[in-house]
Amino acid sequence: MKRTGAQIVWESLLQEGVEVVFGYPGGAIMPVYDALLDYPQIHHVLVRHEENAAFAAGGYARASGRVGVCMATSGPGATNLVTGLADAMLDSVPVVAITGQVASYLVGSDAFQETDVTGVTLPVTKHNYLVKDIGELPQVMKEAFYIARSGRPGPVLVDICKDVQFASTDFDYAAIKVRLPGYQPRLRGADEQIRRAADLINASRRPVILAGHGIILSGAHEELRELAERGNIPISTTLLGIGSIPESHPLNLRMMGMHGEAWTNHAIQSADLLIALGMRFDDRVTGNLASYAKNADVIHVDIDPAEINKNVVTDVGIVGDAKAVLGQLLPLVEYRDRTEWFAQIAEWQAEAKARDILAKQDDSLHVPFVLSELQRQIGGQQVTVVTDVGQHQMWTAQYYRTERKNGLLTSGGLGAMGFGIPTAIGASFARPDDEIWVIVGDGGFQMSIPELATIMQERRPIKIAVMRNGYLGMVRQWQELIHGHRYSEVSITSPDLMKIAAAYGMMGLRAETKAEVAEVIAEARSHGGPVLLDFVVEQEVNVYPMVAPGKALNEMWRRPMREREPVASA
Amino acid sequence: MPLVDHANGHTKKSPHVLMALVENKPGVLTRVASLFRRRGFNIESLTVGRTDNPAISRMTIVVDANKTNAAMVANNLFKLVNVIDVRDVTAEPTVSRDLALIKVKADAQKLFEINQMVDIYKAKVVDICPESVIIEVTGPEAKIESMIKMLEPYGILEMVRTGLVAMVRGSGYFSGLPPMDDNGNNGHHDDNGTGMAIYEA
Ligand SMILES: Cc1cc2nc3c(=O)[nH]c(=O)nc-3n(C[C@H](O)[C@H](O)[C@H](O)COP(=O)(O)OP(=O)(O)OC[C@H]3O[C@@H](n4cnc5c(N)ncnc54)[C@H](O)[C@@H]3O)c2cc1C
Ligand SMILES: Cc1ncc(C[n+]2csc(CCOP(=O)(O)OP(=O)(O)O)c2C)c(N)n1
Ligand SMILES: [Mg+2]
Numbered sequence: 147m148k149r150t151g152a153q154i155v156w157e158s159l160l161q162e163g164v165e166v167v168f169g170y171p172g173g174a175i176m177p178v179y180d181a182l183l184d185y186p187q188i189h190h191v192l193v194r195h196e197e198n199a200a201f202a203a204g205g206y207a208r209a210s211g212r213v214g215v216c217m218a219t220s221g222p223g224a225t226n227l228v229t230g231l232a233d234a235m236l237d238s239v240p241v242v243a244i245t246g247q248v249a250s251y252l253v254g255s256d257a258f259q260e261t262d263v264t265g266v267t268l269p270v271t272k273h274n275y276l277v278k279d280i281g282e283l284p285q286v287m288k289e290a291f292y293i294a295r296s297g298r299p300g301p302v303l304v305d306i307c308k309d310v311q312f313a314s315t316d317f318d319y320a321a322i323k324v325r326l327p328g329y330q331p332r333l334r335g336a337d338e339q340i341r342r343a344a345d346l347i348n349a350s351r352r353p354v355i356l357a358g359h360g361i362i363l364s365g366a367h368e369e370l371r372e373l374a375e376r377g378n379i380p381i382s383t384t385l386l387g388i389g390s391i392p393e394s395h396p397l398n399l400r401m402m403g404m405h406g407e408a409w410t411n412h413a414i415q416s417a418d419l420l421i422a423l424g425m426r427f428d429d430r431v432t433g434n435l436a437s438y439a440k441n442a443d444v445i446h447v448d449i450d451p452a453e454i455n456k457n458v459v460t461d462v463g464i465v466g467d468a469k470a471v472l473g474q475l476l477p478l479v480e481y482r483d484r485t486e487w488f489a490q491i492a493e494w495q496a497e498a499k500a501r502d503i504l505a506k507q508d509d510s511l512h513v514p515f516v517l518s519e520l521q522r523q524i525g526g527q528q529v530t531v532v533t534d535v536g537q538h539q540m541w542t543a544q545y546y547r548t549e550r551k552n553g554l555l556t557s558g559g560l561g562a563m564g565f566g567i568p569t570a571i572g573a574s575f576a577r578p579d580d581e582i583w584v585i586v587g588d589g590g591f592q593m594s595i596p597e598l599a600t601i602m603q604e605r606r607p608i609k610i611a612v613m614r615n616g617y618l619g620m621v622r623q624w625q626e627l628i629h630g631h632r633y634s635e636v637s638i639t640s641p642d643l644m645k646i647a648a649a650y651g652m653m654g655l656r657a658e659t660k661a662e663v664a665e666v667i668a669e670a671r672s673h674g675g676p677v678l679l680d681f682v683v684e685q686e687v688n689v690y691p692m693v694a695p696g697k698a699l700n701e702m703w704r705r706p707m708r709e710r711e712p713v714a715s716a
Numbered sequence: 717m718p719l720v721d722h723a724n725g726h727t728k729k730s731p732h733v734l735m736a737l738v739e740n741k742p743g744v745l746t747r748v749a750s751l752f753r754r755r756g757f758n759i760e761s762l763t764v765g766r767t768d769n770p771a772i773s774r775m776t777i778v779v780d781a782n783k784t785n786a787a788m789v790a791n792n793l794f795k796l797v798n799v800i801d802v803r804d805v806t807a808e809p810t811v812s813r814d815l816a817l818i819k820v821k822a823d824a825q826k827l828f829e830i831n832q833m834v835d836i837y838k839a840k841v842v843d844i845c846p847e848s849v850i851i852e853v854t855g856p857e858a859k860i861e862s863m864i865k866m867l868e869p870y871g872i873l874e875m876v877r878t879g880l881v882a883m884v885r886g887s888g889y890f891s892g893l894p895p896m897d898d899n900g901n902n903g904h905h906d907d908n909g910t911g912m913a914i915y916e917a
Contacts, residue, residue, distance in 0.1 A: 328737075328796070
């Protein structure tokens with residue numbers, strides 16, 4: 147069958163099972179947008195800024211495990227994608243970005259809206275292509291999807307010259323063979339390493355499983371739970387590992403790291419064995435490396451060989467897919483009692499509970515209160531929560547305890563403000579049956595206001611909860627604690643959010659006291675359409691525990707037990 | 717538990733030689749160079765050249781293991797889609813060669829001495845003029861270093877070196893693609909041939 151380049155783009159997407167594309171048109175991609183009219187099976191979402199197309203594609207991918215697709219024109223359209231691609235790159239999210247490029251005979255001539263997009267995106271994509279010849283396009287489309295979703299997932303960009311979009315060639319997608327001699331992800335672990343890992347596990351007295359995003363990416367939730375239960379081993383999760391095991395599971399110690407639970411960080415520092423599964427020992431996870439888990443052996447399972455021994459020296463490194471490797475490992479793991487270990491952890495937990503901000507008896511409204519009320523109302527229902535970046539993000543990780551599998555979507559590695567709302571738009575297409583909540587700060591919200599129009603145009607019933615503390619809170623916290631209370635450019639005003647909601651035609655709700663919180667959440671949940679919630683929260687509250695940069699994981703700043711008491715250490 | 721030592725402060729060089737097979741496609745060298753820059757890998761030398769297979773080029777990369785973790789370089793290179801295979805051959809028996817062109821100040825008097833040295837090093841004088849000569853020397857890096865040292869007293873006017881190329885001794889083959897199966901896998905690194913992780917929402 148003869149097809150034009152523009153048709154080949156859409157036919158390839160159809161063959162890949164793509165139902166929705168997030169994009170923004172412009173000169174160099176016009177033939178593709180023209181051809182879109184002939185492919186009504188694919189729904190195109192017109193975002194209000196290309197950055198949000200990339201975030202939305204990532205949100206779709208994070209929520210579905212399938213490849214998310216975004217599209218933009220050359221030059222400014224393509225450069226606007228960069229932040230969203232960088233986010234997908236750092237968090238291993240499968241995205242295919244399609245951009246128009248000037249005609250092949252103009253490439254390199256500084257033509258109108260020409261930018262070297264494959265050059266610009268080289269470090270923020272898993273791979274990218276510039277297509278100057280129609281003959282290559284079908285092969286490139288198939289490879290792009292294959293690379294994006296296989297092995298360690300990531301974003302792939304396909305930059306297509308405008309003349310290629312007009313040209314035609316024979317097209318038979320099913321007949322194309324992906325031939326990538328240099329790209330062979332390894333899935334099964336080496337038997338010898340599996341055996342050594344099992345020996346370490348069975349001999350350990352104080353083990354901790356470190357469950358990361360790789361568990362979610364490989365769908366190894368059941369295997370993870372089984373490993374913990376069979377071996378009687380506590381689990382802690384990274385920020386991106388939240389949702390790999392229900393937060394209420396008795397063996398789940400919850401999040402580790404800079405703002406992780408104190409007992410979890412103590413457990414890691416006292417462990418004799420770390421079983422790291424699909425996590426990459428990010429510096430927000432380890433704190434100071436020289437003092438990290440000094441007495442622990444390390445088993446590291448990761449699909450990417452370059453992660454093993456990158457930050458932490460591994461005793462047993464296993465390159466492979468988490469699900470496959472755990473399948474090999476499970477039969478060899480034996481139950482151990484470990485009573486002392488669990489008693490020790492329980493002691494740390496009791497100490498921490500006394501410091502919890504929720505234990506504080508006063509009327510002032512703070513974000514953890516809002517989140518625990520949200521959590522209380524949602525319980526085990528099919529709800530997906532998406533956060534933006536900042537204090538509210540960390541509090542969501544701590545206080546919104548999701549029971550839903552993969553129930554929390556957040557920007558981990560890039561920590562990109564402006565992530566929440568477009569990601570929720572993408573997720574809402576992947577999970578049409580979920581109630582979708584966005585938790586966002588007053589800073590991040592103001593990066594995303596234009597997308598409220600997209601939400602309305604697309605009738606997405608998303609609930610957006612703005613935590614309005616009048617500050618770029620996370621930066622303010624650092625200025626308070628690390629820069630001697632010198633506040634520099636962190637105070638931020640907001641427009642009247644009720645008027646914003648009204649202007650966009652969505653429901654607006656506000657809560658200023660603890661007493662109002664339950665009611666506005668309930669009202670938002672019972673409303674069928676999108677809702678903007680304005681939570682007017684206390685301005686200067688800090689996220690604890692906090693491991694200051696460069697400090698050991700067990701040297702945490704803790705919430706003072708009483709008002710005006712200095713920040714406690716350890 | 718020890719740490720990965722990113723910079724252990726040793727002063728003595730510990731060169732590691734990596735050989736990489738890469739697809740002969742536009743932009744591949746940029747990808748490799750961009751990787752080195754982005755990860756802060758310190759590269760002593762990098763050469764690229766054709767092989768017996770027109771679809772494949774071969775790189776020889778020398779890193780100083782005291783400054784840069786050679787295994788990390790290899791693992792990250794291997795992640796690039798266009799890099800077919802990477803091998804650290806430091807511990808293997810290899811033939812390695814560097815080529816230098818050295819322009820040395822030489823009047824008629826000094827020429828005799830220089831010619832003798834050229835003979836000893838099995839080098840060649842490839843250009844000669846009244847005030848200078850150009851010497852071509854090939855060999856392992858140590859030999860070149862040694863010759864440079866000997867020529868220094870005469871006054872080196874200009875020098876260019878190609879960087880190291882290496883080949884493992886014996887009849888093993890590292891410059892072409894092994895046959896592929898129907899999935900496009902060459903059986904090098906994949907155990908089940910699908911290359912796919914399994915996803916769930
Ligand atoms: C303000 C802020 C504060 C933060 N504080 C914390 C904190 O306190 N604690 C915390 O944990 N994080 C924190 N983070 C997030 C942190 O920066 C990292 O993003 C996060 O720790 C990474 O988690 P991960 O390693 O599980 O996931 P990723 O970075 O996504 O890594 C996943 C790993 O799994 C591997 N993998 C992928 N697929 C598979 C597969 N199929 N099988 C096996 N392996 C696979 C990948 O190769 C990779 O190594 C914070 C972020 C922000 C913005
Ligand atoms: C795009 C971007 N710019 C800057 C930052 C640095 N930064 C991290 S958190 C933060 C403050 C976020 O403020 P807000 O959205 O109000 O959330 P809060 O911390 O107050 O909950 C900033 C500026 C960032 N992460 N992303
Ligand atoms: Mg704020």
